[in-house]
Amino acid sequence: MQKLVDEFNKSHPDIKVKNTKLVWAEYYTKLITAVGNGNGPDIGISHTSRLPDLINQGVVTDLDAVAGEAGVDWATFNQNLLDATVVDGKHYAVPIDTHPFIMYYNKKLLKEAGLLGDDGKPVLEQSADGFLAFLKTLKEKLPAKTTPFALSNSNDDPYRLWWALYSQLGGNDLVSDDLKKAEIDKAKGIQAAEYIQKLFTEGYIKKNDPDFYKNFQSGTAAIMMTGVWATGTWEATKGLEFGAMPIPKLFGQEATWGDSHTIILPLTKSEDPAKRKAALIFADYVAENGQIWAKAGHIPSKPSVLEKQEYKDMPYRSDYAAVAGTVKFNKPSTKNWQIRDNVSFKILNEVWANKMKPAEAMDKMEAGVQKELDK
Amino acid sequence: MKIKKWRADAQALLFLLPFLIVYGLFTIWPMFKGVEMTFYKWTLIRKMDFLGWDNYSKVLQDREVWEALGHSLIFVVLTTPTMLVLSISLALIANRKSMLQKFYRSIFFIPSVLSVAVASYLGLFVFQPYTGLVNSVLHLIHLLPGGTEIFWLTETRLAWIAITLITLWWTVGFNFILHLSAIQEIPDEIYEAARLDGAGDRQMFWRITLPYLAPITKTITMLQIIASFKVFMQIYIVTGGGPLDSTRPIIQLIYQTGFKSNDLGYAATMSYLLFVILLVLSALQYWMNNRKGAEL
Numbered sequence: 001m002q003k004l005v006d007e008f009n010k011s012h013p014d015i016k017v018k019n020t021k022l023v024w025a026e027y028y029t030k031l032i033t034a035v036g037n038g039n040g041p042d043i044g045i046s047h048t049s050r051l052p053d054l055i056n057q058g059v060v061t062d063l064d065a066v067a068g069e070a071g072v073d074w075a076t077f078n079q080n081l082l083d084a085t086v087v088d089g090k091h092y093a094v095p096i097d098t099h100p101f102i103m104y105y106n107k108k109l110l111k112e113a114g115l116l117g118d119d120g121k122p123v124l125e126q127s128a129d130g131f132l133a134f135l136k137t138l139k140e141k142l143p144a145k146t147t148p149f150a151l152s153n154s155n156d157d158p159y160r161l162w163w164a165l166y167s168q169l170g171g172n173d174l175v176s177d178d179l180k181k182a183e184i185d186k187a188k189g190i191q192a193a194e195y196i197q198k199l200f201t202e203g204y205i206k207k208n209d210p211d212f213y214k215n216f217q218s219g220t221a222a223i224m225m226t227g228v229w230a231t232g233t234w235e236a237t238k239g240l241e242f243g244a245m246p247i248p249k250l251f252g253q254e255a256t257w258g259d260s261h262t263i264i265l266p267l268t269k270s271e272d273p274a275k276r277k278a279a280l281i282f283a284d285y286v287a288e289n290g291q292i293w294a295k296a297g298h299i300p301s302k303p304s305v306l307e308k309q310e311y312k313d314m315p316y317r318s319d320y321a322a323v324a325g326t327v328k329f330n331k332p333s334t335k336n337w338q339i340r341d342n343v344s345f346k347i348l349n350e351v352w353a354n355k356m357k358p359a360e361a362m363d364k365m366e367a368g369v370q371k372e373l374d375k
Numbered sequence: 376m377k378i379k380k381w382r383a384d385a386q387a388l389l390f391l392l393p394f395l396i397v398y399g400l401f402t403i404w405p406m407f408k409g410v411e412m413t414f415y416k417w418t419l420i421r422k423m424d425f426l427g428w429d430n431y432s433k434v435l436q437d438r439e440v441w442e443a444l445g446h447s448l449i450f451v452v453l454t455t456p457t458m459l460v461l462s463i464s465l466a467l468i469a470n471r472k473s474m475l476q477k478f479y480r481s482i483f484f485i486p487s488v489l490s491v492a493v494a495s496y497l498g499l500f501v502f503q504p505y506t507g508l509v510n511s512v513l514h515l516i517h518l519l520p521g522g523t524e525i526f527w528l529t530e531t532r533l534a535w536i537a538i539t540l541i542t543l544w545w546t547v548g549f550n551f552i553l554h555l556s557a558i559q560e561i562p563d564e565i566y567e568a569a570r571l572d573g574a575g576d577r578q579m580f581w582r583i584t585l586p587y588l589a590p591i592t593k594t595i596t597m598l599q600i601i602a603s604f605k606v607f608m609q610i611y612i613v614t615g616g617g618p619l620d621s622t623r624p625i626i627q628l629i630y631q632t633g634f635k636s637n638d639l640g641y642a643a644t645m646s647y648l649l650f651v652i653l654l655v656l657s658a659l660q661y662w663m664n665n666r667k668g669a670e671l
Contacts, residue, residue, distance in 0.1 A: 153529075210505060342636070350618065350619050355618070
């Protein structure tokens, strides 16, 4: 991001962008309180999933008028990413990327197990049984110390996998369309949870792996799943021959978990139109030059960037760029983060630890989601 | 005479003024503001609706709140008595005349200079499966069969043990110093006299050392109970309050309600509930101490 800011400042002498880095965990609290005090920044970053809450609190302003002035053409963005930033028919953010949940694989280990095709891609039938058979072969063919599938046992990543499979089954979010009621597609939720629980109980995923990133990084795990941000880390790891791909289509339709970084205009005291326009010119510039941002592994929000030679020259990214179209976003509920942190994570963790039946988990999740929505 | 006293008071006030201003601004005023917050739906950026006593009636019926309070109480019960025994034992060890006296004093005290984050992360590494110190040692001495692991941080009971051990290791140093200096205050003549009368080590410990340590032990107990009730960071880092909120203390719930669920009003209400509980406990302790004092 700093590099983007520097290049922008060089090429736009009349606009000056200053970048502040904050510790990730404190970012939203600081942003919200700063805006509340009238000391908010002219420009900010938000996750798409966090946007509804910021709108509800009156922290961000809508962009339609100023976007026109700044010459932002909404048609140049990936429709799926853009749609997720539109609330009540108004644009509230400029998406700059998406960072979906994808699959990485260790080429050496896959080859050893006879599961690497001549094209350098895994030999894997894209179905629920196919993926299980793939893992089974990995477990049988590789030494006992090798983990077939590196995945955390709690919180984010197994939740993301569950969300992906639930969405592949056609599950329709956890809240109703009017955002007032918990509405989980329980049969589908149970099916997805049972499938993942099996991966844990049958020993394909290492139990209570203290550091599944390190497990894959040190070459002792055949595949792993997490967000695209790991690409940059794996690239920098010496001796790790890896590949990246969308997570397999195990059920009816392509879908995965994902979120986007977007640029927002926080509410400021003065609401200086010139500053607002400048901020949006910057936002569009960042999206337009997504190839720089993509170094971290993220997928740029403008399809045109994917065609740039600079982007194509970077390895791995093109292998999963198409995922941008299949990311399943949450509905624009103000409670997305609370539902995820306070309900989904902790209940699903019990399923992965084999202490709760998926059916019971879905009942508990429904009650928990409703409780969060009622708060 | 009177004028002199008045002048002395005025002088004292002058010197105290900077402190009083800061104290008032950052402690007293927020306390009143906090009370105001409990009557509103109050988010991170603004006061929204007036709720009257709603938050109060809600907090008394909220199962999550009582469960979290229960967890804080479990932590108090687990740590306070063990802390006292450990602190006195270490003080006795470090007080014995030996070559290692200085060494003991340093190693018992050193952990308490660490910050909570450092102590907790060390604990995390010690108790984690596969590579953690505890499981590795258990494997080494064949108490734990090869290929099996104890998951200290994901089973409720084991997690409590891990959290208690980490806390004891980290905080015992401070209490140890208090006990040690109290032990050193006990006049040697008393022990000499007792020995002449034929008292054994055990008798001297129960009849002399322990009674002499009673005042400082009472103080440590009270401070420890209050500190333990306010436990948050080490649990947050080590277990995150899990599995399934089974180790989540009240402060973590307050934090989550205020800053994650964005409901400062309700979080403030919970804080005052905790405040009242601590106040009652302190009053009880004070009353008991005074009564005992009168009996003696």
